[in-house]
Amino acid sequence: MSGAFAYSGSAISAIDDKGRLSVPAFLRKNLVDSSDGRTLCLGTHEKWDCLVGFGLSRKADMLTEIDKQWEAAIARGESFDKDAAGARKFSSLQDLSFDASGRFILPPQLREIGNLDGNVLFHGIGTTFCLWNPQTLLDTTDDVPVDRRLVEHHLKEAGQKSGGKQK
Amino acid sequence: MSGAFAYSGSAISAIDDKGRLSVPAFLRKNLVDSSDGRTLCLGTHEKWDCLVGFGLSRKADMLTEIDKQWEAAIARGESFDKDAAGARKFSSLQDLSFDASGRFILPPQLREIGNLDGNVLFHGIGTTFCLWNPQTLLDTTDDVPVDRRLVEHHLKEAGQKSGGKQK
DNA sequence: ACTATACCCATAAAATCCCGTAAAATCCCC
């Protein structure tokens, strides 16, 4: 059972001038265990306006899930489009490696799609974690079950640190 | 289950004047592991208007998949034409070798069928990856579940690099 | 000889690694 990893908690991290971002320490431990090494898989979220991250092993899990669906379908004589399922899951996913201090470079495409700029809010949601622009998360009309008070708290704290110097 | 190889992520690569194309680095690693050497299997996609690529070892997996379909059909008392399935999967496949810097020559017939011209969008969908003409992908009415925002971003980036010099 | 292909080198840009520092968290001893 690879997936005994539960991501939880939240924190804010800042993108530096080189486009680097460091994974908060409390997520890092799980991440290292679930990849073998320091790899972070990052992609766009299917529904929400944010990015999703997790360790390598989850990718393997996703492959076997698709395989099981396919086998179940053909056993029933139905058809199952593996490529469509794979495209949905894998096409936006990038394997990024982070250094010993937990930093990785955020690819510009993902940065743009995730609306990330300056401060990034990481927050664990179980098997994965999300990367939000804190303001986007506060403003979203989607049903994202998150305690806004927490987000506001993080935002206030980060604000006074960098003086709102959203580069 | 050989497939510990999950292709994911997307990138654009340009066909040069000699018809060469380089496999993006993040796909190359898997490719080298799954072939033993620098071999790329490339063919046309069964349903979509693009090409598919993968490493050598996937060919064996495809055989066993056909076998499974056959068994499932028999179990339901239906017939299954293995030769037709094989033809569909294998007849367009070519084994190409790429050099140390990841470049291979795109055979003209595949180039034509894939509508490839100038910039090629690679994108991993799990067990395989696809090669699209980015514009074709954006315009397609087929249900290809990819994040269009990513495609648009890549296209924009490639456009300003080569100045739209679609040779 | 002409063409197509494989192989080699060059270069600019990008990613990766490594080191230093300062703030924050943790520990520890009284």
Next chain:
DNA sequence: GGGGATTTTACGGGATTTTATGGGTATAGT
């Protein structure tokens, strides 16, 4: 439980390595 010492963390800034891509040269097939 307070206060200083040690460790961890966040982040800036280079230096090295990898990658993408242009272009040249040799080799083989017709």
